[in-house]
Amino acid sequence: MKSGNSSPNINRRVLVAGLALLPALSGIPLAAIAAAQTTQGGSLASWNDGAAKQAIIDFVRATTDQASPKFVPPEDRIATFDQDGTLWVEHPIYSQIVYCLDRVPAVVEKDPKLKDVEPFKTVLSGNREAIAKLSVQDLEKILIATLTGMPVEEFEAEVKNWLTTAKHPRWNRPYTDLIYQPMLEVLEYFRANGFKTYIVTGGGQDFVRAYSQNVYGIPPEQVVGSIGGTKLGYRKDGKPFLTKEPKLLLNDDKAGKPEGIHLMIGRRPRTAFGNSDGDRQMLEYAWAGDGARLMMLVLHDDAKREYAYGPAQGLPATKFGTFTQALYDEAKKKSWTVISMKNDWKRIFAFEQGT
Amino acid sequence: MKSGNSSPNINRRVLVAGLALLPALSGIPLAAIAAAQTTQGGSLASWNDGAAKQAIIDFVRATTDQASPKFVPPEDRIATFDQDGTLWVEHPIYSQIVYCLDRVPAVVEKDPKLKDVEPFKTVLSGNREAIAKLSVQDLEKILIATLTGMPVEEFEAEVKNWLTTAKHPRWNRPYTDLIYQPMLEVLEYFRANGFKTYIVTGGGQDFVRAYSQNVYGIPPEQVVGSIGGTKLGYRKDGKPFLTKEPKLLLNDDKAGKPEGIHLMIGRRPRTAFGNSDGDRQMLEYAWAGDGARLMMLVLHDDAKREYAYGPAQGLPATKFGTFTQALYDEAKKKSWTVISMKNDWKRIFAFEQGT
Numbered sequence: 159m160k161s162g163n164s165s166p167n168i169n170r171r172v173l174v175a176g177l178a179l180l181p182a183l184s185g186i187p188l189a190a191i192a193a194a195q196t197t198q199g200g201s202l203a204s205w206n207d208g209a210a211k212q213a214i215i216d217f218v219r220a221t222t223d224q225a226s227p228k229f230v231p232p233e234d235r236i237a238t239f240d241q242d243g244t245l246w247v248e249h250p251i252y253s254q255i256v257y258c259l260d261r262v263p264a265v266v267e268k269d270p271k272l273k274d275v276e277p278f279k280t281v282l283s284g285n286r287e288a289i290a291k292l293s294v295q296d297l298e299k300i301l302i303a304t305l306t307g308m309p310v311e312e313f314e315a316e317v318k319n320w321l322t323t324a325k326h327p328r329w330n331r332p333y334t335d336l337i338y339q340p341m342l343e344v345l346e347y348f349r350a351n352g353f354k355t356y357i358v359t360g361g362g363q364d365f366v367r368a369y370s371q372n373v374y375g376i377p378p379e380q381v382v383g384s385i386g387g388t389k390l391g392y393r394k395d396g397k398p399f400l401t402k403e404p405k406l407l408l409n410d411d412k413a414g415k416p417e418g419i420h421l422m423i424g425r426r427p428r429t430a431f432g433n434s435d436g437d438r439q440m441l442e443y444a445w446a447g448d449g450a451r452l453m454m455l456v457l458h459d460d461a462k463r464e465y466a467y468g469p470a471q472g473l474p475a476t477k478f479g480t481f482t483q484a485l486y487d488e489a490k491k492k493s494w495t496v497i498s499m500k501n502d503w504k505r506i507f508a509f510e511q512g513t
Numbered sequence: 514m515k516s517g518n519s520s521p522n523i524n525r526r527v528l529v530a531g532l533a534l535l536p537a538l539s540g541i542p543l544a545a546i547a548a549a550q551t552t553q554g555g556s557l558a559s560w561n562d563g564a565a566k567q568a569i570i571d572f573v574r575a576t577t578d579q580a581s582p583k584f585v586p587p588e589d590r591i592a593t594f595d596q597d598g599t600l601w602v603e604h605p606i607y608s609q610i611v612y613c614l615d616r617v618p619a620v621v622e623k624d625p626k627l628k629d630v631e632p633f634k635t636v637l638s639g640n641r642e643a644i645a646k647l648s649v650q651d652l653e654k655i656l657i658a659t660l661t662g663m664p665v666e667e668f669e670a671e672v673k674n675w676l677t678t679a680k681h682p683r684w685n686r687p688y689t690d691l692i693y694q695p696m697l698e699v700l701e702y703f704r705a706n707g708f709k710t711y712i713v714t715g716g717g718q719d720f721v722r723a724y725s726q727n728v729y730g731i732p733p734e735q736v737v738g739s740i741g742g743t744k745l746g747y748r749k750d751g752k753p754f755l756t757k758e759p760k761l762l763l764n765d766d767k768a769g770k771p772e773g774i775h776l777m778i779g780r781r782p783r784t785a786f787g788n789s790d791g792d793r794q795m796l797e798y799a800w801a802g803d804g805a806r807l808m809m810l811v812l813h814d815d816a817k818r819e820y821a822y823g824p825a826q827g828l829p830a831t832k833f834g835t836f837t838q839a840l841y842d843e844a845k846k847k848s849w850t851v852i853s854m855k856n857d858w859k860r861i862f863a864f865e866q867g868t
Contacts, residue, residue, distance in 0.1 A: 233732060310775060354734075367779045377588060378779030379709075379734075388775050390768040390794060397801035398794060400775050407762050407776070413745040420665060420743050420755050421762070422777065424722045424733030439745060439753060446752035 202347060203504075204340040210454070210502040213495045214344060217429060217452035222351045228450035232352040236427040238382075238419060238440060239345070241359035241366060243433040244456050245374065247326065247336040249465045254361045255297065256333075257320055259289065261304040278303070305362055306386060306404040313402055317368035331509070334373050338456075339510075340503045341431070345374060348429075356427070358382045358419060360411035360436055364402065382422040384410045415440035433458070433468075434481050438488070445492055453494035457481065460500040463510075557702060558859075559695040565809070565857040568850045569699060572784060572807035577706045583805035587707040591782040593737075593774060593795060594700070596714040596721060598788040599811050600729065602681065602691040604820045609716045610652065611688075612675055614644065616659040627658070660717055661741060661759040668757055672723035686864070689728050693811075694865075695858045699786070700729060711782070713737045713774060715766035715791055719757065737777040739765045770795035788813070788823075789836050793843070800847060808849035812836065815855040818865075 718738030
């Protein structure tokens with residue numbers, strides 16, 4: 159599950175050759191010998207053969223083969239991925255919301271008068287039905303109370319700690335076990351071919367950064383998310399520190415995704431992956447550029463192994479994002495590729511038995 | 514002057530060795546063969562021997578030698594550099610301000626009623642003395658009028674075009690010729706040793722991104738600057754585009770520098786270079802972390818080859834930034850290294866004759 163790899167760009171064959179031939183380099187961190195890449199690098203072992211897998215392979219070949227008319231120089235190989243519902247499970251509720259709900263007792267302990275104030279009172283009651291009915295406005299109050307007001311390092315440590323204990327109710331496994339294995343393989347395949355992989359999520363930028371390197375092999379600076387302000391303060395010993403402020407600088411959803419991409423990357427992605435209307439503008443932004451482009455949408459149509467929701471599926475969409483029929487129609491019209499979890503993915507999670 | 518190098522991580526000696534020994538790699542973009550580094554990589558040829566040069570070498574050795582107790586893994590090697598006055602000339606006025614003043618006629622042409630409105634009227638008059646007396650508020654109006662309201666690609670093209678024609682009044686050379694050669698060498702030296710180099714500037718993020726790759730070998734996503742909002746719109750053909758909005762998301766100066774570093778990088782830099790009070794908080798932020806740290810300040814004390822201003826110098830500070838005596842005292846107290854342009858730099862610009 160964890161890539162545990164601080165240097166995702168390494169192609170093993172070339173790396174081994176390089177080490178054998180260049181004894182002068184011994185003592186150099188392996189991470190430093192990056193990116194001597196071939197198009198074959200990486201495998202898509204958890205993908206069934208089909209149009210979706212082929213679209214990925216064709217795009218990578220077209221953009222990395224120097225003889226190709228669609229060749230893209232390495233510095234322009236930018237790939238962006240939505241997270242919730244695209245890289246990991248988003249049902250029945252975003253993991254970050256679960257985190258925030260789980261943090262409420264600690265927040266109330268620090269500020270006991272919140273005990274009798276809504277929506278904190280409802281969360282503390284443990285009444286799942288009532289909690290599920292909380293409005294978006296209520297959830298925003300909980301997000302602000304649980305995601306801001308502490309130093310950035312303290313927040314990071316709290317998220318990391320939570321991930322070691324919290325479990326998804328259906329699988330009774332850590333949320334980081336619920337990464338889609340086929341998408342991990344796509345991330346690695348792109349990186350093996352010189353693409354810089356970015357997460358572009360409506361979730362909190364600092365939340366996702368707390369685990370992006372370990373879980374996705376993506377360093378914090380390649381996480382674009384909803385951005386809250388920070389404020390510099392000084393400790394008694396004169397050392398400065400940053401506190402997370404209840405001030406939203408960027409809502410990285412819908413139109414906010416291209417805006418966040420410009421802010422954080424400054425270039426238009428060559429390829430973009432999403433699964434909901436929140437990703438539409440990001441895919442349109444990638445699509446509107448010149449040359450080879452690859453836009454893909456994950457369709458949740460596998461109630462047995464994961465969930466089924468979105469166009470022509472039974473389950474209602476999540477509270478925040480949804481794959482509408484209109485998005486499905488736009489994808490067809492613009493020749494974006496829809497990934498069927500049921501048909502295109504041999505296995506969904508690393509913990510499943512291979513077929 | 515221009516590095517013209519899309520892969521700033523290449524150490525030439527190792528690269529050449531690698532190419533000779535690894536014929537299997539032919540056909541792979543040179544950019545892909547990055548970072549096979551030795552601590553010796555890069556040269557500081559424009560530096561005189563002395564405490565400043567030695568501090569840089571000692572820091573790089575301590576952080577990259579795996580046997581060193583201060584070894585830093587490659588993913589944590591973050592180096593941040595102020596731009597104006599640290600990487601290139603900031604006197605008599607920031608280049609970006611010159612750009613904005615130069616753009617005023619084009620803005621007035623599009624919106625003729627501005628012709629009789631201040632501060633545009635003064636700028637159009639060409640009266641240098643009156644222009645020099647414009648207040649910060651007046652300049653802000655000019656900045657907003659000239660830096661926003663157009664698509665991001667159009668802005669980038671305008672800046673690139675301006676840089677090919679505009680010249681610094683003293684040297685009668687393009688502004689990009691006025692990069693400090695010793696600092697270019699430091700950037701390359703850090704990169705050759707696995708550091709990711711970032712510009713952290715009070716200037717506009719999009720402005721600096723227009724030339725950062727060509728001039729400094731730093732890609733757009735590694736430029737942290739003052740950030741304006743953008744807004745997504747659609748052309749008639751359904752293609753989305755981003756327009757620069759007159760909305761400041763981050764003023765990347767003073768306390769805004771650590772805040773911008775957290776926003777864009779998400780990690781504390783190991784080393785930071787600046788030259789004014791606007792950089793104080795960034796240097797403090799780098800200094801306050803654990804392990805090996807290197808904080809450096811460029812002192813402009815060379816009236817003959819460049820300018821002399823700041824502590825105990827003759828020339829007044831620039832309108833926006835200044836190296837105060839208090840900062841100088843703080844540097845001494847915290848053992849930050851002050852670089853004397855006069856004594857530490859053998860040559861300042863690439864176009865000078867070497868000594």
